[in-house]
Amino acid sequence: MTRDAHHPVVTRTTRRVTTGCLLLLTLPAALLAYFWYSAWHSGQVNKKRERDAVAQVVQQAHDDADRTGKSLNGRHADETEAVDVIWQVTRAPVIQHGLSATQFTTYITRTTTYNELGVLPAGGPVEVSRCFALTYRHTPSGWTPEDRIVDKALCEPAKRIADAVSGIRISLEGAVGGGLTNQEMQRAFDSRVWHVRHDLRATHEDAGTTAITVNLTAEDTNSGRGTTQQCYRFDVPTPHDSTRPPEEHVTARPVPELQCAQAEPPRT
Template identity: 35%
Template sequence: MTTGCLTALVVLIILFGTVASWLWYRHWHDGNVNSERRDKALASIMEEARDTADDTARALDKTGNTDTDALTDVIWQRSEAPMISYDGSRREFTATAARYAQYDAKGILPGVGPVRVTRCFVFTYTHRPGQAWTSKVSERADDVCQPGTGINGAVNLARTRIANMHTGDLTRVGVRKVLNPTGRQRTYDVRSATREGDTVTVSVLVTALNAKATQCYRFTRPVQDVSGPKSATAAPTISCE
């Protein structure tokens, strides 16, 4: 082997070692950075959940209302939990909701960017006679929130369809045809459709795709023909009318 070839080989070995060391360092460094950012994102979700629980408990105290559906609205407005139930014997509401956060992941490969992390929470709000509302936040496995995620998707679809209906079709039969045109779906069970003044209220029992969870929802829409999903609203209720 000539001196020139030997020198070139040595240079290549040194260059390869340098590149390998740099790649190892970047992998180690980026991994640490991403781990820290993930931990911060998860911590921020937990902090937000606790703030939501405290804020909701204060709002329940201020309302002074004992109507179950009115109290459910208070919880819904602040938590947007797709599933809310009530235990009358314990005077306790339970709301289940997934919370999300994003962080920017570091990496030398193309396609590395925002990463979404999720935590599943169960919020409980309890009221004892003569006492203030108390709140508790419990973190659960992701599968606990999966039924609610499915229900939330079904509710958004139903809200859009109801928003785009013609005024003359805003009856129980009309809504049923729109939400369950084949009559074979188990997702939507339209219980009632009533008109009061310029508003139509539709009560629907929504079932998750896995049929393991149900939630009553109240959809409201102005009587006049309008367009767009924002023209209708949806909120969970404890019972279906």
């Protein structure tokens, strides 16, 4: 028996079994260490990518505020022109101002994406969004812009108004420009406004275009600020107007609240 234990074949077999056992014991530990390091490394990479993405949207908002301030000062814009200038640069759906109209504030969402690194083939694009308050103050020395990150709930009413404006434009595209009746316009507004109240203020003909002035109001259900209101002007050109491409047949833009306040509602 002792001689068999030292037999070369038995010795080799014992060594192989021992080596196999060691491999079976060390392999799970190696895999665990690999996955732990991969998860740690992915987490560090993703944190940096998220920070870079946030910095990117912050820079976008800062650039918007800076460009708008330069445009306001370059045009020496008064309070009436300010709404149009701010909208042209930022495309903000809501532009609010106080009684003196020397300070304008708008809430906009800026978004970007980054590729998340996964431990396994998982991962993929991740969206990063932030809500910003852009403020423009009119002082004797000119317009001063300011931008800051705020709670995302402050952007929700503006988003609902933007969605409503898009839906209204789609409805008006299917209507007959230049010959719209008040009932047809009312149906166009009623058919597409979700979670937004509207108050049709005035219509008039302007160089073959039907101009519609309307007050849009969204409830601030999340921020607790009551309601958000914006006066809008929709321009519906006459049918077969060859001077505009099809995608611009109906235009919409925010206008100063005074245009809605002074307008007489159309007769139904």
